[in-house]
Amino acid sequence: MSELFDLYNEKLIPLRETAERGDPIPPGKYHLVINVLSVNFEGKVLITLRSAEKPTYPNLWEVTEGAVIAGEKPAMAAIRELKEETGLRALPEALDYRGQLVFKGGTHNHIVLFYLFRADFGEEDVILQPGETAAARLVYPAEIEQMAKQGEFISFVYQRAKAFYPDIFGEAMP
Numbered sequence: 001m002s003e004l005f006d007l008y009n010e011k012l013i014p015l016r017e018t019a020e021r022g023d024p025i026p027p028g029k030y031h032l033v034i035n036v037l038s039v040n041f042e043g044k045v046l047i048t049l050r051s052a053e054k055p056t057y058p059n060l061w062e063v064t065e066g067a068v069i070a071g072e073k074p075a076m077a078a079i080r081e082l083k084e085e086t087g088l089r090a091l092p093e094a095l096d097y098r099g100q101l102v103f104k105g106g107t108h109n110h111i112v113l114f115y116l117f118r119a120d121f122g123e124e125d126v127i128l129q130p131g132e133t134a135a136a137r138l139v140y141p142a143e144i145e146q147m148a149k150q151g152e153f154i155s156f157v158y159q160r161a162k163a164f165y166p167d168i169f170g171e172a173m174p
Helices: 074-086 141-149 155-164
Strands: 004-008 014-020 031-040 045-050 064-067 095-103 110-119 133-139
Touching (some): 004 031, 031 074, 031 155, 045 074, 045 141, 074 095, 133 141
Parallel strands (some): 031 110
Antiparallel strands (some): 031 064, 095 110
């Protein structure tokens, strides 16, 4: 069964239309994606290694990210993706909404919604999702910067993290 996404306008108003995963998204319409930066009480960020089976960015490190499926609210998608990809459980009130980024052009228009999740967890609490995540690590933000420079961490994911989580990465959005 294929995944369906609700479509929205640029102001996040639902259009009462759906698109199937992989279908082109018409101009002026967007599907939603969530990004969750998980930080433990030691100030370490949870990163996951994308499975070698992934068609895009295989074997590269990232943070939790995924599509909002039809009928789902973004915060609930963040909770679902976090549980699916890492095994970590969050309540809606544990998510700190940080903003959004609109991607226009081509056939993959989408809006990324950013959430910070702070909790008491360690690597032993992480449960990987076969086919999605191959490994997990807890690292300090400076290590992610080095990994991005070395091509081990997805560069644009790191750039977004710096912009939307300045209190974690020490830089504000331009």
